[in-house]
Amino acid sequence: MPGKSKGKKAAKASRAELRGAIDQIEGDIVVVVFDDEQRLDWPRRFVPEDAKSGDAVIVRLSPADDARWSGESKAGKIALGNQSLQWPSEIAAGPIALSIEVDAEDTAARKERVRGLVDDIFKK
DSSP: HHHHHHHHHHHHHHHHEEEEEEEEEEETTEEETTTOOOOEEEEGSSSTTOOOOEEEEEEEEOOOOOTEEEEETTEEEEEETTHHHHOOSSOOSSEEEEEEEEEEHHHHHHHHHHHHHHHHHHHH
8 A cells, every 4th residue: 555655654754753843042052952852052063054053954974074073872872972872773782973953844834833823822
């Protein structure tokens, strides 16, 4: 059935990434809060220049290199300096990097949901 395979494919893709939002930018640190309630203080140099507080982001695994924030993976967790991140799917142990990108479409959708919630509060 085409519908079922599409659903499985979408579910598989979602496990290969983490989604969240930029909570704040503090100097050289970008605080990212993920939808699963994890938090990571991300070095600003590895975040797109135009990223700002409130932007929705997608984090994906990448090969380790100097252009991305690199760490070590072990037992489903990624160690990044003195922080760690639980990855939502299986990952091989060893050097790994994370890439982050702003998701403009999701940013707009999240802002619209918040506007709706605020409107509901003040209509009562």
